[in-house]
Amino acid sequence: xxxxxxxxxxxxxxxxxxxxxxxxxxxxxxxxxxxxxxxxxxxxxxxxxxxxxxxxxxxxxxxxxxxxxxxxxxxxxxxxxxxxxxxxxxxxxxxxxxxxxxxxxxxxxxxxxxxxxxxxxxxxxxxxxxxxxxxxxxxxxxxxxxxxxxxxxxxxxxxxxxxxxxxxxxxxxxxxxxxxxxxxxxxxxxxxxxxxxxxxxxxxxxxxxxxxxxxxxxxxxxxxxxxxxxxxxxxxxxxxxxxxxxxxxxxxxxxxxxxxxxxxxxxxxx
Amino acid sequence: xxxxxxxxxxxxxxxxxxxxxxxxxxxxxxxxxxxxxxxxxxxxxxxxxxxxxxxxxxxxxxxxxxxxxxxxxxxxxxxxxxxxxxxxxxxxxxxxxxxxxxxxxxxxxxxxxxxxxxxxxxxxxxxxxxxxxxxxxxxxxxxxxxxxxxxxxxxxxxxxxxxxxxxxxxxxxxxxxxxxxxxxxxxxxxxxxxxxxxxxxxxxxxxxxxxxxxxxxxxxxxxxxxxxxxxxxxxxxxxxxxxxxxxxxxxxxxxxxxxxxxxxxxxxxx
Numbered sequence: 001x002x003x004x005x006x007x008x009x010x011x012x013x014x015x016x017x018x019x020x021x022x023x024x025x026x027x028x029x030x031x032x033x034x035x036x037x038x039x040x041x042x043x044x045x046x047x048x049x050x051x052x053x054x055x056x057x058x059x060x061x062x063x064x065x066x067x068x069x070x071x072x073x074x075x076x077x078x079x080x081x082x083x084x085x086x087x088x089x090x091x092x093x094x095x096x097x098x099x100x101x102x103x104x105x106x107x108x109x110x111x112x113x114x115x116x117x118x119x120x121x122x123x124x125x126x127x128x129x130x131x132x133x134x135x136x137x138x139x140x141x142x143x144x145x146x147x148x149x150x151x152x153x154x155x156x157x158x159x160x161x162x163x164x165x166x167x168x169x170x171x172x173x174x175x176x177x178x179x180x181x182x183x184x185x186x187x188x189x190x191x192x193x194x195x196x197x198x199x200x201x202x203x204x205x206x207x208x209x210x211x212x213x214x215x216x217x218x219x220x221x222x223x224x225x226x227x228x229x230x231x232x233x234x235x236x237x238x239x240x241x242x243x244x245x246x247x248x249x250x251x252x253x254x255x256x257x258x259x260x261x262x263x264x265x266x267x268x269x270x
Numbered sequence: 271x272x273x274x275x276x277x278x279x280x281x282x283x284x285x286x287x288x289x290x291x292x293x294x295x296x297x298x299x300x301x302x303x304x305x306x307x308x309x310x311x312x313x314x315x316x317x318x319x320x321x322x323x324x325x326x327x328x329x330x331x332x333x334x335x336x337x338x339x340x341x342x343x344x345x346x347x348x349x350x351x352x353x354x355x356x357x358x359x360x361x362x363x364x365x366x367x368x369x370x371x372x373x374x375x376x377x378x379x380x381x382x383x384x385x386x387x388x389x390x391x392x393x394x395x396x397x398x399x400x401x402x403x404x405x406x407x408x409x410x411x412x413x414x415x416x417x418x419x420x421x422x423x424x425x426x427x428x429x430x431x432x433x434x435x436x437x438x439x440x441x442x443x444x445x446x447x448x449x450x451x452x453x454x455x456x457x458x459x460x461x462x463x464x465x466x467x468x469x470x471x472x473x474x475x476x477x478x479x480x481x482x483x484x485x486x487x488x489x490x491x492x493x494x495x496x497x498x499x500x501x502x503x504x505x506x507x508x509x510x511x512x513x514x515x516x517x518x519x520x521x522x523x524x525x526x527x528x529x530x531x532x533x534x535x536x537x538x539x540x
Contacts, residue, residue, distance in 0.1 A: 043497065171471070
């Protein structure tokens, strides 16, 4: 099992790459190929758009690579996602693509092309408290589809997205077909008024109203609201579900933390 | 000329209301009716949704009111905008509706119903440095349609929106028809990566791609980007215009500041 790491958003920290290589070495059941592009830095990004795109296209086209693991989130994968899914090489369809947060733009585009994608921990997560467990969980799923790695209440087709990323891909060519899926959302580093605004936007979308249920992961590192917002994230999300007629399916075990679980996107008829 | 002030988003400061009343008193060409709802406070908002909606509907239905002036921005008008435009009373069509920022959700919805709306300074702006000029500019336009108040390069049908508000109303029932308009945008208090992400989202929208041109107002109080983003707001906006094929129409004299000008939405065939 050969796993390639590329960074379509922001730069991977070298100490994270080294720590994950050490974990992989101890496991002995896979090989990790960290693309040098991961360490590029140009402004906000892990190198210019062209370099991030080229690295991703490289590993997608490589028939010896079994999985593409996005190094980390941040911001930037939307800038290359449409180009990444054009004229796909045959080898692109033989792999799985794992990541979360900003990688959602790629998840959506790759899923639209019939590729196998999954939400789950990324290499840079090794630097979190308990990060080795997060990385091991991702590898357990990549290498042997360990069901212990999965979000525990998955029940039928599901997708997972960062709420703000989801809001920003609606109406773009990356928008996937949400019909009948359980949609798991989470967010990090937002004010509650922004969570409320994103929920307004997302639940008003005709595309989103086709989901089976909406489930709420963790809303972490909420920024202070002045004055206090007056409601918590569960109340906000349930209220917008009620207003839009989308069934609320309860909490979900995903988030920007070491406990984040794997959510494979639907593969039926793929 | 009777001008009603309501607060569909956040609470108006009493000292702002008093300062604007003083300006109106000195002018002697209009009367300002500040709805008591403006001073309500419930969590983030100027009172519960029901109170903000009722105040807005009150003044919309009042045939003695010539203009509805939104007290200030913040967040919250999206929560009542769809209800505000249902079963419109006849008197709603005889007025003009002025404001900006979060009021964009209402602008869009009211415009869709054929009402006359305009982007422009709000009562709370009186508290800014140079705020009396901003408020006087808005009143000059409300009372006598003073062309000096207008954004100076307006040339044909135009709309103005806060970029983040615009991003959050696309695909909702509030989305207006942008065909052939000059679209003026501005923003405040965002990181540049968020401006880039919102520009991706907005320019990828089929609805937005119908504009004649996109013009860039001020991007104020930009939050620090770590690392430095690597491009300024003008580069970001022009780049997304180029990528999406939307003509870039240069800078615009609007923003979250005392220099903010008035941009009336199209009224042809209305």
